[in-house]
Amino acid sequence: MRLLSLMSGALLLCAPALAAPNVPPAIASASAPLTLPDMPLHDPWIIADRATRTYWLFTTNQPRMTGDPRLGIMAYSSHDLKHWTRPAVVFALPKNSWANAGAWAPEVHRWRGRWYLFSTFHNQDAPIPAVGNREGIRRSTILAVSDRLNGPYRLVRNGAPIADKSRMTLDGTLYVDPHDKPWLVYAHEWVQIGDGAMEAMPLDDRLGEAGPPRLLFNASAAPWLTPADKAKGNLVTDGPELFRTHTGTLLMLWSSYQKGSYVETLARSTSGRITGPWEQLAPLVKHDSGHGMLFRRFDGQLMMVLHRPFHHARGKLYVMRDDGDRIAVVREAIDLDGETHPTD
Template sequence: MVKLKSKFTLATFIGLLAVLFGGFFNTSCNNTTQKQISYTPIDSIKLSDPCILADSASQTYYMTGTGGKLWKSKDLKLWEGPFIVTETDSNSWMGPDPMIWAAELHAYKDKYYYFATFTNRDVIIDTVAGNKIERRASHILVSDSPEGPYKPMKDPTYLPADKPTLDGTFWIDTDNKPYMIYCYEWLQNLNGTIEKIELKPDLSGSVDEGKLLFKASDSPWSREKDQDGNDVPNKVTDGPYLFKTETGKLGMIWTSWIYDVYTQGVAYSESGTLDGPWIQEEDPITPPNFGHGMLFKTFDGKTLMSVHSHKEINGHYHRVPHLFEVDLSGDQLIIKKPFHP
């Protein structure tokens, strides 16, 4: 009886150890995997200026924006991230820790390009109307993969160092040349503009000087009060993004304000080129407090607009990505309804 009990106990004990430790290691591995991967619904992500690249090679959606981080998704509903994907040069004009705004991803000639606004808050380039203007400019980084890392190319700057520029985006015009379209910030010129500059064939730098496309004051829908209480056009230009309708009409969505309401409008080029002239639509294109949009096609062929909602809570901006279905079948961009993946 004693020997039998001893053998039984030892075998049972060994078996229990195997189960316990096997379960422990399996659980530990599973927990580690779960901690490394975090999936978030798109409407639970706090993000300004969301831009989504639908990468056909990987059948993956990549989203970036202000803050310089990256999320990825297979279905537009649940997003993995955020990931840090930029590697800037601390010895460049950006400094060691630049702010990153309005990042966009663009696939072009077997590379992936990261258009973004970088700000070095330690460098003041001007003072206008009592505002100290920080060194801020649109710039382009490059990577072999949509997941980065995105690194600087050879040219140290794309736009003049003495001008604050932001929200650079990408377009190939009818001359088959690449361009950056960007905002020259109202803080310095007091009437924000949207401009274009030609890029080198590999996007590693810019060519010649920027050219004016239109001014904030050209907008019939944006409004603000001047220092005397008069009703005047708003001076902000923000978030340009180019598109073509299915009939070949060239359009641009861009954002400003109607008093304290963040608002997006649209303009169309009469010539069908970046040179315009740009004719502004009379009314905004999106509901109030939505703006800084861009357009992309889903893998099943839907055209969507990504924007962020804008709300002020206790003195802080609360901004969340949203998607809208759009129709480009005619001569104009028409927003149909919110898209819920």
């Protein structure tokens, strides 16, 4: 029970899983006419809501899909992971915000009885300090809250960045340690520091900063990063998500590049603690695929969703296996998403 509650985005799945609803295809396609190839999305985040037996997929708002031009987050919904409703905006950034672009990497987490939305926004015209001759702009993960999973969400602390605004904090995720203490884990942007990093910052009960950030690892720690990537100076860290296996091993999904192609990969804490040390494992999925996250279907099966390709991205589902010391891809869920690309 406790181990599942440590999986980001799966806080509803601590109770025994139930079987997926038996929805006749004709009814499902009428009420939810979209399939994943129809659904433009980056950085997908899926919550399996047992209370309504609904899967919610959060991503950056696409006005052509919602008819809503505001900068923010939209959500698709499904009862079977195959047929999806047209999306609706669940959060819109107020016009008086410090940011004017972004709405990247939305994540929704249950904390202290409410739903919290983490997402990354930026402002190209607001410089911040950078390392050496690099460029720094304001890019930060901010927080919004709602009493309902499907929103609407409203800003916490008027949209102030969770971490210090002088740090380019990308793709922030919530991790709750075995002592029930929350942490913000995020990618410290290569744009600002060159060798992108993964960092963790302790939070208080209101999900505000409670101490200085700690370096977990740099992108250059991954042995599969190639000289071509390094020569460009673009050592990217993207999309962290924490997962504790059935044996208690703490893993991190994250993304970067290999030979110019996006990669979904895995790191492992050798101590079992968020502070590491962290060792890098082999990539899970290549072929310009990444920014994945894990969730469980209502029948208990571990799943991963990511986007592919990086440009004009669509959602891609995988059936996964918890091997105790790592996770592994079992198969592509082509029965759900219709894709046929190879997994590695």
